[in-house]
Amino acid sequence: MHEVKDTQRAVVRIGYDGRVHKTFRGPDAQARFNNEVRVLRHLEARGCDFVPRLLEIEPNALKIITTNCGSIVDRLNPERMQELFQELQSYGVRHDDAFLRNITYRASDGRFCLIDFEFATLLDSPPIAAI
Numbered sequence: 001m002h003e004v005k006d007t008q009r010a011v012v013r014i015g016y017d018g019r020v021h022k023t024f025r026g027p028d029a030q031a032r033f034n035n036e037v038r039v040l041r042h043l044e045a046r047g048c049d050f051v052p053r054l055l056e057i058e059p060n061a062l063k064i065i066t067t068n069c070g071s072i073v074d075r076l077n078p079e080r081m082q083e084l085f086q087e088l089q090s091y092g093v094r095h096d097d098a099f100l101r102n103i104t105y106r107a108s109d110g111r112f113c114l115i116d117f118e119f120a121t122l123l124d125s126p127p128i129a130a131i
Helices: 029-045 078-089
Strands: 002-006 010-014 020-024 054-058 063-066 103-106 111-114
Touching: 020 029, 029 054, 029 063, 078 111
Parallel strands: none
Antiparallel strands: 002 010, 010 020, 020 063, 054 063, 103 111
16 A cells, blocks of 8 residues: 555555545544544535545544545645635535645546545534444
């Protein structure tokens, strides 16, 4: 596996099969794990095609495995960034960590995608329940 990110909050690795393995750790890891799973399920149910798809969930390890949404973006016009995060809101989700580091580019269809939903908010939704 290729390590992409190793911080206080998470370790992210990409497997040789292209799947993304994210393990939550540090402060509020359980709540962040629960939130990301909940948000990704919500987005999949609404047909949002520019976010990762959950493939596996390992609650005891606080780990998710998702599809890969492409390569990290180094630069992007601020207006285009704002459009992407606004588009997400049309699916009932506010990202709440709307920075360039959470945007990828999927070359297969030329689409910018959004990742990392551990701090996202479901708009008009009840509080988070445990997974």
